[in-house]
Amino acid sequence: MEYQQSTELDTVVIGGGQAGLVMGFYLAQRGHEFVILDENVRTGQSWRDRWDSLRLFTPAKYDGLPGKPFPGDRLAFPSKDDMADYLEGYAESMGLPVVLGTRVDEVKKVGDGFSVSAGDRSWQARNVVVATGGYRSPKRPGFAAGLDPSIVQLHSNDYRNPGQLQPGPVLVVGLGNSGAEIALEVSRTHATSVSGKPGGELPVRHGRAAARFVLPVIRFLGLHVLTLRTPVGRKVAPRFRATAAPLIRTRTKELRAAGVELLSRVSGVAGGLPVLEDGTTTPVTNVVWCTGYHEDAYGMGLPVAADAGHQRGVVDAMPGLYFLGREFQFAAASATLPGVGRDAQYLAEVMGAGSGRFAGTFRGMRHIPASNID
Ligand code: FAD
Numbered sequence: 465m466e467y468q469q470s471t472e473l474d475t476v477v478i479g480g481g482q483a484g485l486v487m488g489f490y491l492a493q494r495g496h497e498f499v500i501l502d503e504n505v506r507t508g509q510s511w512r513d514r515w516d517s518l519r520l521f522t523p524a525k526y527d528g529l530p531g532k533p534f535p536g537d538r539l540a541f542p543s544k545d546d547m548a549d550y551l552e553g554y555a556e557s558m559g560l561p562v563v564l565g566t567r568v569d570e571v572k573k574v575g576d577g578f579s580v581s582a583g584d585r586s587w588q589a590r591n592v593v594v595a596t597g598g599y600r601s602p603k604r605p606g607f608a609a610g611l612d613p614s615i616v617q618l619h620s621n622d623y624r625n626p627g628q629l630q631p632g633p634v635l636v637v638g639l640g641n642s643g644a645e646i647a648l649e650v651s652r653t654h655a656t657s658v659s660g661k662p663g664g665e666l667p668v669r670h671g672r673a674a675a676r677f678v679l680p681v682i683r684f685l686g687l688h689v690l691t692l693r694t695p696v697g698r699k700v701a702p703r704f705r706a707t708a709a710p711l712i713r714t715r716t717k718e719l720r721a722a723g724v725e726l727l728s729r730v731s732g733v734a735g736g737l738p739v740l741e742d743g744t745t746t747p748v749t750n751v752v753w754c755t756g757y758h759e760d761a762y763g764m765g766l767p768v769a770a771d772a773g774h775q776r777g778v779v780d781a782m783p784g785l786y787f788l789g790r791e792f793q794f795a796a797a798s799a800t801l802p803g804v805g806r807d808a809q810y811l812a813e814v815m816g817a818g819s820g821r822f823a824g825t826f827r828g829m830r831h832i833p834a835s836n837i838d
């Protein structure tokens with residue numbers, strides 16, 4: 465489909481992952497003229513680029529975006545490629561104006577609106593939604609540079625499968641969900657240890673039974689109890705943003721059963737090898753850093769800082785600028801599939817009606833005023 469470029473629009477959405485797409489769904493409903501700009505050549509790429517064996521921890525019944533349920537067995541946990549294909553189909557079936565292969569390099573404030581540029585193309589709009597995802601700048605400790613050059617080092621962001629590792633023991637640094645899942649996989653082919661402390665663990669085994677009885681409770685808590693509207697939500701939000709989520713599918717019990725050794729945190733490097741907090745040196749030939757991501761600096765010259773204050777994604781200091789898909793943007797579930805749709809709906813309501821090209825596309829859909837959105 466051809467979309468107008470270098471033009472006056474109601475809204476430009478930067479990023480065409482699930483957050484950008486669902487934003488588009490609600491903008492279309494309100495008659496906005498908009499585009500969704502994404503740097504990839506294919507929708508769903510951020511899922512495709514994750515490790516080969518990755519399955520979602522959310523069951524299919526929670527993985528669909530508004531307007532299109534996730535197909536198939538509702539209690540199954542889709543693979544990352546199933547998820548990517550679903551998003552591609554979503555953009556297509558909703559007729560969303562996604563402009564692929566378009567990396568936004570500059571957002572400038574111009575008069576009452578914004579100018580958004582990607583190379584020699586630009587779009588003018590009164591609203592900009594930044595939906596660029598939170599997993600872009602891999603974080604690893606400075607001392608990683610001191611490891612012996614013979615050690616294979618990877619960040620979880622670049623890990624695909626154990627075939628990338630050389631023979632010999634593997635140390636996985638960081639015990640969040642990525643660290644736990646990668647350690648379990650690697651333990652089938654390599655002697656594996658994992659260093660760090662989990663930020664809690666799901667109290668029951670993850671799987672179909674949990675999808676039926678336990679995950680609905682967790683979803684309810686993440687959507688309706690742990691929100692910026694409740695005292696408990698406001699209390700946990702900073703911790704939630706700063707620390708790894710509890711282990712969900714691969715817990716310490718599963719790791720121990722697979723023979724993975726659980727170690728304390730890595731505190732530095734000595735003689736080219738990782739050193740633990742208790743001073744022990746770990747002689748390994750591979751290190752997988754599962755140490756998370758930096759808060760994204762966006763790199764688009766945004767007219768406000770990445771940590772600018774915002775209310776549910778509405779940037780205080782810059783009318784017309786919005787964030788979507790951020791950790792605990794409104795609720796614990798905000799940066800996940802079950803939570804992002806509600807935040808997008810809220811932003812669309814705050815922006816109000818658009819100038820009309822898409823009006824009627826979603827005729828018959830229920831219109832919910834922002835004041836009624838939980
Ligand atoms: P992304 O999917 O990262 O999409 C952002 C898009 O913006 C990307 O296509 C990116 O290339 C593009 N972009 C960025 N900058 C620019 C720019 N300057 N110009 C143009 N385009 C740009 N959530 C769940 O609900 N269930 C799960 O099971 C689950 N599993 C996860 C497993 C892993 C390993 C990780 C890391 C996350 C998981 N999540 C899960 C969390 C979340 O759902 C995903 O991170 C999801 O991809 C977030 O979607 P998003 O649209 O916010 O960001």
